[in-house]
Amino acid sequence: MNRPLKFEVEKTLTDDQGVGRARAGKVTLVGAHGQNHEIKTPIFMPVGTLGTVKAVSTRELTEMNAQIILGNTYHLYLRPGHERVERLGELHKFMGWKGPILTDSGGFQVFSLSGLNKIDDEGVTFQSHIDGSYHRFTPEHSMAIQKALGSDIVMAFDECPPYPATPEQVSRAMKRTVAWAERGLAFPLKPHQARFGIVQGGLYEELRSQSAKEITSLPYDGYAIGGLSIGETPDLMQKMAYYTAPLLPTDKPRYLMGVGRPEDLVEGVRAGIDMFDCVMPTRNARNGQLFTSQGKINIKNAKFADDASPLDPECPCEACTLYSKAYLRHLFISGEILSARLNSIHNLTYYLRLMFGMREAIMENRFDDWVKSFYSKLNTQNSQ
Amino acid sequence: MNRPLKFEVEKTLTDDQGVGRARAGKVTLVGAHGQNHEIKTPIFMPVGTLGTVKAVSTRELTEMNAQIILGNTYHLYLRPGHERVERLGELHKFMGWKGPILTDSGGFQVFSLSGLNKIDDEGVTFQSHIDGSYHRFTPEHSMAIQKALGSDIVMAFDECPPYPATPEQVSRAMKRTVAWAERGLAFPLKPHQARFGIVQGGLYEELRSQSAKEITSLPYDGYAIGGLSIGETPDLMQKMAYYTAPLLPTDKPRYLMGVGRPEDLVEGVRAGIDMFDCVMPTRNARNGQLFTSQGKINIKNAKFADDASPLDPECPCEACTLYSKAYLRHLFISGEILSARLNSIHNLTYYLRLMFGMREAIMENRFDDWVKSFYSKLNTQNSQ
Numbered sequence: 001m002n003r004p005l006k007f008e009v010e011k012t013l014t015d016d017q018g019v020g021r022a023r024a025g026k027v028t029l030v031g032a033h034g035q036n037h038e039i040k041t042p043i044f045m046p047v048g049t050l051g052t053v054k055a056v057s058t059r060e061l062t063e064m065n066a067q068i069i070l071g072n073t074y075h076l077y078l079r080p081g082h083e084r085v086e087r088l089g090e091l092h093k094f095m096g097w098k099g100p101i102l103t104d105s106g107g108f109q110v111f112s113l114s115g116l117n118k119i120d121d122e123g124v125t126f127q128s129h130i131d132g133s134y135h136r137f138t139p140e141h142s143m144a145i146q147k148a149l150g151s152d153i154v155m156a157f158d159e160c161p162p163y164p165a166t167p168e169q170v171s172r173a174m175k176r177t178v179a180w181a182e183r184g185l186a187f188p189l190k191p192h193q194a195r196f197g198i199v200q201g202g203l204y205e206e207l208r209s210q211s212a213k214e215i216t217s218l219p220y221d222g223y224a225i226g227g228l229s230i231g232e233t234p235d236l237m238q239k240m241a242y243y244t245a246p247l248l249p250t251d252k253p254r255y256l257m258g259v260g261r262p263e264d265l266v267e268g269v270r271a272g273i274d275m276f277d278c279v280m281p282t283r284n285a286r287n288g289q290l291f292t293s294q295g296k297i298n299i300k301n302a303k304f305a306d307d308a309s310p311l312d313p314e315c316p317c318e319a320c321t322l323y324s325k326a327y328l329r330h331l332f333i334s335g336e337i338l339s340a341r342l343n344s345i346h347n348l349t350y351y352l353r354l355m356f357g358m359r360e361a362i363m364e365n366r367f368d369d370w371v372k373s374f375y376s377k378l379n380t381q382n383s384q
Numbered sequence: 385m386n387r388p389l390k391f392e393v394e395k396t397l398t399d400d401q402g403v404g405r406a407r408a409g410k411v412t413l414v415g416a417h418g419q420n421h422e423i424k425t426p427i428f429m430p431v432g433t434l435g436t437v438k439a440v441s442t443r444e445l446t447e448m449n450a451q452i453i454l455g456n457t458y459h460l461y462l463r464p465g466h467e468r469v470e471r472l473g474e475l476h477k478f479m480g481w482k483g484p485i486l487t488d489s490g491g492f493q494v495f496s497l498s499g500l501n502k503i504d505d506e507g508v509t510f511q512s513h514i515d516g517s518y519h520r521f522t523p524e525h526s527m528a529i530q531k532a533l534g535s536d537i538v539m540a541f542d543e544c545p546p547y548p549a550t551p552e553q554v555s556r557a558m559k560r561t562v563a564w565a566e567r568g569l570a571f572p573l574k575p576h577q578a579r580f581g582i583v584q585g586g587l588y589e590e591l592r593s594q595s596a597k598e599i600t601s602l603p604y605d606g607y608a609i610g611g612l613s614i615g616e617t618p619d620l621m622q623k624m625a626y627y628t629a630p631l632l633p634t635d636k637p638r639y640l641m642g643v644g645r646p647e648d649l650v651e652g653v654r655a656g657i658d659m660f661d662c663v664m665p666t667r668n669a670r671n672g673q674l675f676t677s678q679g680k681i682n683i684k685n686a687k688f689a690d691d692a693s694p695l696d697p698e699c700p701c702e703a704c705t706l707y708s709k710a711y712l713r714h715l716f717i718s719g720e721i722l723s724a725r726l727n728s729i730h731n732l733t734y735y736l737r738l739m740f741g742m743r744e745a746i747m748e749n750r751f752d753d754w755v756k757s758f759y760s761k762l763n764t765q766n767s768q
Binding site: 051057305324330373 | 472473692706711713718724
C-alpha cells in the first residue's frame, strides 16, 4: 500500500559529540490535496486551534516559513462542527491554508478543558467548555472527526492522565491508549491522511518503555510522545523526553506534543525529536511576552517607553523591521489588536527560526557550538 | 511663501446634471518627509486613532490603496504622548506609515469623550477618559501637539457644540472657533504641515453662513465642515452639508468631518465634498457589520453558517478572495482576532473602492448613472 507519509533522515548526530542524538530529516506528505508537501525537520508547528493561528493570517504564516500547522479536533468539533467544515471543503480550504495540517485527537482537551468527564474503556463522555452540553468521544469518533476535517496527519485518540498520577492510574491510561490506538487504526481515513500513534506512560520509565514497545508495534506513520508538559518541572519533562525518544523507531518522525519553551525545543532536538507544537509563542505574544535572540522581553515594561530600537535586531519579521520597542509597547498598553498581531508574528518567527537554525547547525556539523551559543545568550539574559 | 499643500480640481459637475456639484481633484502635499504625496479626491481617510488603524497593518492599508489616514490628537496626547512620538521620529515613523497623515485638533474628543470639561475663551480644561487626570487644551497647545506629531494636515482647534443646542450656544461656539482659528494660524508649524480651518454653526443656516464667511477669510489650505454627524438625523446632516459646501472656496479641498455611512459619503460627494473620515467601517467591522456591493450584512447571522460564497463577489480584498461567509461567521462567533482583521480590511476596502468608483464616474461623466445604481442596490437590500 502507498503510504501517505514518507520520512527520510538526512543526518543524525551521536551522543559522543556532546549534542545528544539530534537529527535533521524530511517528511513528505504524499498526494495531500493534489500536491506533495515537504517538511524539513526539526520543525515547530504553530497551533491553529479554531481554524486560525490566533491573530495571524495564513499569508503571514507562509511568509514566516511555517511548514505545517496544527488544528484542534475538540475545538473544531464544537465550533463550527467537523461536518460543517467538511461540507465547506475541509479544513485547508475553510481556513485558506495550502500547507499541511496536523490535527490532534481531541483527547488532551477533553481531559484538560471540558467540565466533568467520565472515562471508560469505550471512550470519554464530557461537557463542552462553551455551553456545558454533553458529548462523547470514542477512538472511532475522533478518527471520524479528523477524517471530516481532512487533515494531513491524524493523531490517535489517547488518554492523557493528569500530573501527578499514581503508577496504577498511569498504567491503566497507557493500556487504554494502546487499545484505542488499535481501534483507531481500524477506522478508514481519506487516502491522503497519515496517522501518528501516541506513547503515554507519565513520568514512569518502565511504563514509557512498555507503552513505546506496544504503540510502535502498530503500523503508524509516526510516533508522538504525549502526556508531558502538563505540570511537571521542565527538568523532569526533558529527562522523560530524552528517555523515551530512542524507544521510537529511527525511520519514522518523532513528535513531542505540547512542548514548549525555546530551551525545551533545544533539549527535545538533542533527544532526537523531529516535531513540536505549543501555544506558548502565540499565547505569550498576546500577553506581551516576547522571545528574542537576546532573551525574553516583557514589552509592557516601562523601560521600553522611549526605546527606539527594534525588538530583535536579528529578526526579519514585520514587528522587528518596521517598528520600535516603544511602538510595540504603546500598542500593548493601549490594547490595540495590532499588538497581538505583531507580537504573535514575532514570537512565531522566533520559534521557526530557532528550529531552522538548529536544522542548519545539525546539517553543517556545528550543532554543538550552536547549543553552547544558545545557552550562553540565555544565561546572560537570565543573570541580567 | 511656498504652500505645503496644492489643490487642483480636475472636474466639477453641475446641479443641472442632477448629480449635485460633485468634483474630482488632486491634493498634492509638497515636500512632506522628502517626497510629494498625491491624494486623488474624493477620498475616504481611515481613522488611526492611537497610531494604528484598528486591527489593520500599514502594509494592508497600502494594499487597499488608502491614500491618507487620520490620527487623533487627543488620544495620542494621552497615550503615548506627543513629545514621545516626536522623540521617536514623529507619527509617520512611529507607526510605520509612509503616506500622508491628517491629525484632528483634539477638540471633538475633548467635548465628547473626556469627563467634565470647562470651556472658556482661552481653551478647554478636561479630564482624561483613561485615568481622570486634568489637562488643558488651547488653540496653541493643539497646534503644538500636532506639530510634534508631524502630521501633514493639521486641523484648527474648534469648539463643537453638542446636538441639540440653542442658537445662542451654537453662535458662541462658532465665534470662539473663529477666534481660535486666528490664534492657531499664528502658531508656527513645521514647513511640511498644511492647515485646515473648520466651519461650525450647528444646524442653523445663518450661523453656518457666518462661520463659513469668517473662517474662509483666513488663509487656510483647506476647509472642513465640523459639528455634523453628532446625533442629528442623516437627512438633516446631508442637508446642512449640501448647504455649507458651496460656501467654501472652490479652489481648496473641502472636508466633511466624521461622516459617515456609505450613502452619506455619496451625498457628501454630490454636495461637492472632497475628503471624509469616519470610524464606522472599522468599528462596525469589529461588531460584525459588513458593507458589501449587495448591501449591509451582519456576519453573525445564523444563515451564513453554511454559506460557502464570498462575502462580496465584487471585492478584491483578502476576506472576500480567500474565505467564505461561513468562515468569517465562524471567526466572529469564536471571538478570533482574525475576525476583526478580515472584517476591518473588508469594510475599509469597500469604503475606499466606493470613493474610487465615484471619482472614476465623475471623471467619465457617468456619475448620474453611478448614483442611480448605488441607490438601486441599496434599496433592494433595504426592502429584503
